[in-house]
Structure formats: C-alpha cells, structure tokens
Amino acid sequence: MSLTQDSGRNWPRERVEQTARAICDPPAIADLLAAAANPSPDEVRDILYEAGRGRGLTAAQAATLLQVTDPSLREQVKDAARQLHERLFARRVRLLAPVCPTNRCINECLYCPLRRSNSRLRRTASSARDLQREVTALVDEGHRHLTLVFGEDRSGIHYVCDMVNAAYGVRSGTRRVHRVDLNLNSSHPEELAALAQIERLGTYHVYQETYDPETYARLHVDGPKQDYAWRLTCHDRACEAGLRDVGLGVLLGLHDPRFDVLAVLIHAQYLLERYNTAAEVITYPRLLPVPGAPVTRDTSWQVDDEAFGFLIAVTRLVAPVTEIVLSTPATPEVRRQLYALGVSQVSVGSLSYPGVYSADGDPEAAGSLRIGRPRNLETLVYRMCEVGFVPNFCVECYAQIRQKLSDDSRQAERYPVHRAAANSLLALKEYLLDYASPETQNVAAGIIQEELARLPRKVRDATLDLMEEAEAGLRGQML
Numbered sequence: 181m182s183l184t185q186d187s188g189r190n191w192p193r194e195r196v197e198q199t200a201r202a203i204c205d206p207p208a209i210a211d212l213l214a215a216a217a218n219p220s221p222d223e224v225r226d227i228l229y230e231a232g233r234g235r236g237l238t239a240a241q242a243a244t245l246l247q248v249t250d251p252s253l254r255e256q257v258k259d260a261a262r263q264l265h266e267r268l269f270a271r272r273v274r275l276l277a278p279v280c281p282t283n284r285c286i287n288e289c290l291y292c293p294l295r296r297s298n299s300r301l302r303r304t305a306s307s308a309r310d311l312q313r314e315v316t317a318l319v320d321e322g323h324r325h326l327t328l329v330f331g332e333d334r335s336g337i338h339y340v341c342d343m344v345n346a347a348y349g350v351r352s353g354t355r356r357v358h359r360v361d362l363n364l365n366s367s368h369p370e371e372l373a374a375l376a377q378i379e380r381l382g383t384y385h386v387y388q389e390t391y392d393p394e395t396y397a398r399l400h401v402d403g404p405k406q407d408y409a410w411r412l413t414c415h416d417r418a419c420e421a422g423l424r425d426v427g428l429g430v431l432l433g434l435h436d437p438r439f440d441v442l443a444v445l446i447h448a449q450y451l452l453e454r455y456n457t458a459a460e461v462i463t464y465p466r467l468l469p470v471p472g473a474p475v476t477r478d479t480s481w482q483v484d485d486e487a488f489g490f491l492i493a494v495t496r497l498v499a500p501v502t503e504i505v506l507s508t509p510a511t512p513e514v515r516r517q518l519y520a521l522g523v524s525q526v527s528v529g530s531l532s533y534p535g536v537y538s539a540d541g542d543p544e545a546a547g548s549l550r551i552g553r554p555r556n557l558e559t560l561v562y563r564m565c566e567v568g569f570v571p572n573f574c575v576e577c578y579a580q581i582r583q584k585l586s587d588d589s590r591q592a593e594r595y596p597v598h599r600a601a602a603n604s605l606l607a608l609k610e611y612l613l614d615y616a617s618p619e620t621q622n623v624a625a626g627i628i629q630e631e632l633a634r635l636p637r638k639v640r641d642a643t644l645d646l647m648e649e650a651e652a653g654l655r656g657q658m659l
C-alpha cells in the first residue's frame with residue numbers, strides 16, 4: 181500500500197496541523213511547568229487530597245506534582261499513589277509478551293537500533309507460519325496476551341493484519357491467545373479501517389517518543405516518522421476509524437521527562453474529552469544504552485529509578501484507571517516498587533527479534549535488541565506471588581471495565597474493583613492448574629487465599645464456586 185502523508189480523505193494537512201496544536205501546545209506546557217515551580221507543601225497536600233478521590237487531576241495540578249523536588253514531599257506523592265493504586269488495582273499486574281514479527285524499518289530514529297541505516301543488523305520478517313510457531317511456544321508457556329511490535333515496514337498493513345490474524349489463529353490443544361495488541365507506527369485512515377475489521381483487536385499503541393518538537397526533529401532524521409504532527413494525530417484517526425483502545429507513550433530520556441509526562445497526560449485528557457476514550461494504556465519505556473544507536477549514550481535527561489517511580493506515581497494520581505506498562509528491564513526490587521506505585525502491566529521479556537521464542541530465529545537479527553533474554557513466565561509468576569502481587573492473566577476485563585466506565589468520565593468510583601480482582605484470581609487459578617510446578621502453585625495459593633479474603637462475601641463465594649469448576653476442568657469462567 182502506498183500512501184502519502186495527507187492522502188487520508190478526511191485528514192488534509194490543515195486539519196493535521198490544527199489537531200496537533202489542539203493536542204499539544206509546547207509553550208503552554210512549558211508555562212504550566214514554570215508556573216508550578218517550587219510548590220509549597222500545603223499546595224501539594226491539597227492536590228494529594230484531591231487525587232485520593234480518584235477523579236484524576238487537572239493539567240495544572242499534574243504540573244505542580246511533577247515539580248516537587250523535596251524528598252519528603254516526593255515520598256508523600258508516592259504514598260498517595262500507592263494507596264490509590266492499591267484501592268483500584270489491588271496488587272494485580274497484567275502480564276504480556278512482546279513479539280517482534282519483523283525488524284525491518286524505513287525510519288531513521290537515532291535512538292533505535294532498528295533504524296534503516298544500521299547495517300549491522302540482519303533484516304528479517306516472519307511469515308504467518310513462523311509467527312504461529314512463536315505464538316505456539318508462548319501459549320504453551322501460559323501466555324494469553326501479546327503485543328506485536330512493528331517498525332515501519334514497506335510490507336504494509338496487510339502484513340500487519342495477517343500477523344494479527346495468524347496469532348489469533350493459533351490453537352495448541354485448548355490453548356490460544358486471548359488478546360493481541362499492536363505497537364505500530366502512525367497509520368493512515370485506510371489502514372486503520374483495515375485494522376478495525378480485525379475482530380477482538382487489542383490496544384493500538386503509538387508512542388510519540390517526545391512531545392518536544394525540536395527534540396523530535398533532531399532525533400527523527402529520515403522516513404515518514406519525521407512528521408511530528410502526523411504522528412501526534414494518529415490516535416484521533418484511530419478513534420475515528422473505530423478502534424476502541426489506544427495507547428500513548430514517551431521514551432523517557434530523550435527530553436525533559438516532566439515536560440514529556442505532562443504532555444502525555446494532557447494528550448490522554450484530550451482523547452477522553454473528545455472521544456470518551458481515555459488513553460487506556462500509557463507506556464514509559466526508558467532510554468537504554470544500546471549499540472547501533474549512539475544517541476542512547478547521551479545521559480542529559482536520564483531518568484534514574486527514583487525519578488522513574490515518581491513519574492509512575494504522578495501518572496497514577498492524574499489518570500487513576502489507566503493501565504501503566506513497564507516495558508524496559510528493572511531489577512526485581514525496583515520492579516516491586518513500581519508495581520506498588522502504579523504499574524499495572526509488565527512486558528515479560530524484552531523486545532527481541534523475529535523467531536526468538538520458537539528458537540528458530542536468527543540471533544544476528546537481534547542486534548542490540550538482545551536486552552537480556554526473554555524471561556521465563558513461571559519465574560516471574562513465582563517472584564510476583566512471593567512478594568505479594570497477583571499475576572493477572574485476565575484480559576476479558578478490558579471490555580467489562582471499558583463498558584462500565586464509558587458512560588462517565590474515567591472516575592475511580594465506577595471502576596469494577598471487586599469483579600476485576602475476582603476474574604484475575606480465576607485466570608491465575610487456571611494458569612496454575614494448567615502450567616505451574618507444585619512450588620509455584622504453593623506460593624500462589626497463599627496469594628489467592630489472601631486476595632479472596634479481601635473480597636466481599638458474595639463475590640468471594642461466587643469466585644470459589646467458579647474455582648471449583650476450574651478444578652473440575654472447565655475453562656474461561658468469569659464473573
């Protein structure tokens with residue numbers, strides 16, 4: 181499919197520019213941050229009180245929190261986030277596996293080893309059959325939720341659709357994929373219309389990388405992704421095409437993280453007001469030094485673990501029911517802190533190369549994407565349970581939660597806390613019965629008991645009944 185940047189009938193250039201200005205006004209964001217500098221403790225506490233109601237915060241309030249530098253006040257911000265996150269997400273962490281069908285890309289993003297001019301990378305693209313082998317390996321391990329990650333490949337949208345359909349088509353006994361998300365570059369209306377035809381398509385993620393236009397121009401030196409405004413407006417086109425779930429994100433470390441996080445939160449509020457579809461998912465990958473992308477060695481805007489946790493905490497307070505994804509490696513201790521502060525989804529394994537899960541890929545295709553090895557799912561499940569979190573395999577809750585929240589702003593009081601908690605326990609129970617070793621079953625049984633005890637009696641009894649049915653062999657039971 182060959183399309184020019186303004187070929188979308190309803191998206192002439194003027195509309196693109198106008199919409200981009202409505203989403204992100206960089207001088208206004210800088211002014212908000214400047215006006216919020218050096219907030220007083222009282223000011224911050226008032227905002228935290230407001231945040232505790234779970235109705236989100238305004239852009240000005242978000243700016244104030246982002247400007248907190250005093251260590252004890254930052255701790256108070258984190259405490260407030262922990263409490264809100266605990267109330268809404270009840271220690272659940274959704275697990276998803278990133279799959280990379282192709283490492284081909286025509287863009288030249290200076291922070292990415294997949295950029296077109298990186299000749300050290302051996303380029304390859306999976307066929308539908310190759311991908312199905314990988315997906316089979318993943319479902320046989322217990323995965324239900326995948327994100328297919330694409331660069332900008334000339335194979336076009338048909339290739340993307342074929343890969344999504346191939347993933348959904350995998351059957352290994354009764355095992356299958358329950359949700360496939362896409363991490364894709366900005367698409368044209370015609371392409372989005374094709375994606376919208378895919379039944380049960382999950383979240384359409386497009387990260388702006390940085391909302392600062394100058395930094396964006398400096399780092400995107402060739403290819404269609406150079407067009408800042410076109411990329412910024414892609415979620416609008418996705419919503420118009422009928423895609424329900426969209427994901428935003430920035431690559432922390434490219435520019436001032438306070439600016440970029442505030443911009444992404446304002447973008448999410450814009451989508452909520454305009455389409456009643458708040459960014460369902462926000463992802464904050466962190467810039468890591470990798471060969472093949474020298475820019476990644478620039479530490480001017482490096483985000484350390486403390487700062488990362490703080491940004492997650494602010495995001496949780498501003499966007500109470502939005503899923504927040506951890507997609508870059510962290511130590512087990514940092515990971516545990518992030519789960520408590522607001523992270524509700526984690527990528528199991530780092531972004532890798534085509535064929536890595538089925539062991540028939542070419543390691544030379546990984547280049548610097550060999551950031552660690554894909555982690556073993558059961559190990560992560562075990563570790564999560566061990567420190568008191570619930571590995572969440574339930575993906576059906578997305579639709580239920582969206583339905584529940586859709587006729588109102590995304591306010592915490594409408595969030596179906598108990599139902600989501602019960603369904604995650606049911607999905608965990610099924611995972612344990614079908615895949616886990618006795619050691620993992622043991623440690624997870626403790627978590628299940630603790631979590632059941634927190635549920636209202638009626639919900640607990642219904643959950644226990646369904647667990648008995650799962651033990652008898654029934655699958656897919658939900659409240």
Ligand code: SF4
Nearest residue numbers: 285287289292295331
């Ligand atoms: S960031 Fe994405 S678009 Fe840019 S070079 Fe990498 S894969 Fe391609």
